[in-house]
Amino acid sequence: MISAMFQVPGTCKLRGDYAGMAADWTVGQDYHRYDAAQQDRWRRLYRRQSKLIETYAAPVFAAALAKLGMAEAIPDFGAVSDVLASATGWRLVAVPGLIPNDVFFDHLARRQFPVCRWLREEAELDYLVEPDVFHDFFGHVPMLLDPAFARFLEAYGLRGQRAAASGGIDYLARLYWYMVEFGLIETPCGLRAFGAGMLSSAGETVRSIDSSAPHRIRFELPRVMRTRYRIDRYQECYFVLRTLDELFSAIDRDLTPLFSALDRLPTIEPMEILDTDRIYPQNERAA
Numbered sequence: 687m688i689s690a691m692f693q694v695p696g697t698c699k700l701r702g703d704y705a706g707m708a709a710d711w712t713v714g715q716d717y718h719r720y721d722a723a724q725q726d727r728w729r730r731l732y733r734r735q736s737k738l739i740e741t742y743a744a745p746v747f748a749a750a751l752a753k754l755g756m757a758e759a760i761p762d763f764g765a766v767s768d769v770l771a772s773a774t775g776w777r778l779v780a781v782p783g784l785i786p787n788d789v790f791f792d793h794l795a796r797r798q799f800p801v802c803r804w805l806r807e808e809a810e811l812d813y814l815v816e817p818d819v820f821h822d823f824f825g826h827v828p829m830l831l832d833p834a835f836a837r838f839l840e841a842y843g844l845r846g847q848r849a850a851a852s853g854g855i856d857y858l859a860r861l862y863w864y865m866v867e868f869g870l871i872e873t874p875c876g877l878r879a880f881g882a883g884m885l886s887s888a889g890e891t892v893r894s895i896d897s898s899a900p901h902r903i904r905f906e907l908p909r910v911m912r913t914r915y916r917i918d919r920y921q922e923c924y925f926v927l928r929t930l931d932e933l934f935s936a937i938d939r940d941l942t943p944l945f946s947a948l949d950r951l952p953t954i955e956p957m958e959i960l961d962t963d964r965i966y967p968q969n970e971r972a973a
């Protein structure tokens with residue numbers, strides 16, 4: 687989940703308790719602070735969302751979710767980190783909420799995934815702007831069990847560290863948004879979702895596959911990096927991978943020359959289509 691206009695806490699109304707953070711913006715999960723009502727809310731969120739996974743999620747996501755088995759209670763980040771570490775060398779760190787881009791990149795580069803520790807309120811069951819523990823955990827953590835995706839995310843963090851110095855943050859933020867949050871992938875059964883922003887949202891999970899409103903465009907790195915996104919509505923376009931390896935290959939080089947080339951090209955609006963786009967028609971989406 688991304689807050690487009692990220693500001694340092696204290697200068698805007700970000701959720702979460704940022705008091706007592708470590709220098710790297712991490713906090714303790716403080717598991718004991720979750721009460722019975724929040725555990726019940728987690729179970730209802732999980733039950734509702736997991737019903738959609740078999741039909742709409744990429745098989746790699748569905749298998750990882752089943753392996754994590756977090757239906758009954760808010761997960762303990764330390765316990766899950768042990769499972770992750772043996773699978774792909776990643777660990778989870780608890781954060782109070784959104785953290786600055788450069789800090790976020792540093793964690794990813796060190797194979798640490800920042801997970802917000804607070805859980806949404808009852809009234810936010812269907813939608814919230816900032817990431818909470820359900821979005822971050824249910825949406826993002828399963829994909830960290832996949833070696834190809836985990837390798838990409840570590841490389842993404844390293845590119846982000848370099849971009850923080852040499853420019854290109856906006857291009858990387860678009861890549862994260864369209865692929866890590868809202869990515870689709872081809873499977874023998876048709877297009878399926880692996881993005882956290884869609885898989886942690888009942889409405890967007892279904893819409894991303896079934897609706898004829900959004901465009902579904904074949905993944906191509908410069909195209910994604912040129913495309914603006916909206917954080918406050920359903921996506922108007924989705925980008926589609928053939929394989930997860932494609933993501934790592936796309937950024938496995940110095941991106942500085944690409945960023946300079948993109949600086950000279952116009953940005954693309956989410957609903958816009960280029961004649962060079964490979965669009966997935968309705969029939970190609972279903973099995």
Ligand code: HBI
Nearest residue numbers: 687688783784785787790859862
């Ligand atoms: N902070 N906690 C948290 N979670 C995110 O997903 C996140 C963030 N800060 C910045 C950010 N995402 C995006 O701008 C990335 O593209 C860097």
Ligand code: FE
Nearest residue numbers: 687688817882
């Ligand atoms: Fe997210």
